[in-house]
Every structure is written in structure tokens, then in C-alpha cells.
Amino acid sequence: MSKKILVAYATRTGSTAEVANAITDRLCEAGLSAEARPVTQVTNLEGYSGAVLGSGVRYASWLPEMTDFVSANRDALSAMPVAFFTMHMLALGDDPAAMAERAKYTAKARDMITPTDEVFFEGMIDPA
Numbered sequence: 001m002s003k004k005i006l007v008a009y010a011t012r013t014g015s016t017a018e019v020a021n022a023i024t025d026r027l028c029e030a031g032l033s034a035e036a037r038p039v040t041q042v043t044n045l046e047g048y049s050g051a052v053l054g055s056g057v058r059y060a061s062w063l064p065e066m067t068d069f070v071s072a073n074r075d076a077l078s079a080m081p082v083a084f085f086t087m088h089m090l091a092l093g094d095d096p097a098a099m100a101e102r103a104k105y106t107a108k109a110r111d112m113i114t115p116t117d118e119v120f121f122e123g124m125i126d127p128a
């Protein structure tokens with residue numbers, strides 16, 4: 001049986017979950033096997049051949065449960081292709097200052113593993 005791609009996400013107001021589900025749908029449409037799961041429900045990477053890790057940003061950093069997941073699973077993640085995505089609202093520009101600023105959001109995770117790809121998406125604020 002072919003192995004799956006894990007799309008794990010950390011969210012507070014849902015936008016990262018929405019994008020994780022959209023990414024999963026695209027991977028499945030491309031003929032791959034993929035599943036989206038809240039990172040807090042992933043206990044290990046058994047059965048996965050690659051991972052997409054996504055988090056919302058609070059106070060200039062990925063949510064702690066995602067950084068903790070990377071720390072706890074550093075060896076397994078280092079042995080497979082991993083992509084990062086980040087949902088955020090500040091530092092959205094294409095200028096070097098904005099790019100350097102948002103790069104800090106994932107710096108802790110990048111200190112532990114090197115993603116094969118990394119993207120940043122404009123998120124949303126839920127006024128409620």
C-alpha cells in the first residue's frame with residue numbers, strides 16, 4: 001500500500017484548517033494519498049511518506065503546538081520531504097523587509113528541520 005502525505009495544522013480561528021483541507025484536496029486530485037489532521041491529534045509519523053505542516057501566527061511565531069510537534073518528531077521529519085505553510089496578516093509584502101520579518105515566524109522550526117518548500121498566505125481575522 002502506498003504511504004500517505006500528512007497535512008498537519010495548528011489553528012485558533014480556523015483559517016489554517018481551511019487551507020490545510022484545500023491543500024489535501026489538491027494532493028488527492030493529483031492522485032496522491034493525503035489526509036489533513038490537527039497537529040494535536042498526530043502522535044507519530046508512522047505510515048506517512050511526507051508532510052505539509054501549517055500554522056497560524058500569534059505574536060510573530062507559529063503556534064506552540066506546531067513547534068512542539070516539530071521538536072518531538074524532528075528525526076522522522078528530517079527523513080522525509082516536508083513543506084511549511086503559514087497563515088498570517090502582517091508582513092505581507094514582497095519587499096525584503098517584509099520577507100525577512102515573516103521568515104522569523106518559522107525560524108524555530110527551520111532551526112530543527114529544513115523544509116523542501118515554504119509558503120506564506122494572507123490569513124483572516126475573525127472579529128468575533
Ligand SMILES: Cc1cc2nc3c(=O)[nH]c(=O)nc-3n(C[C@H](O)[C@H](O)[C@H](O)COP(=O)(O)O)c2cc1C
Pocket residue numbers: 010011012013014015016017055056057058059060061087088089090091122123124125126
Ligand atoms: C492575538 C493575535 C496575534 C496575531 N499575531 C500576528 C503576528 O504577529 N503576525 C502576523 O502576521 N499575524 C498575526 N496574527 C494574524 C493571524 O496569524 C491570522 O489571522 C491567521 O489567519 C490566524 O490563523 P488561524 O485562523 O488558523 O488561527 C495575529 C492574530 C491574533 C488574533
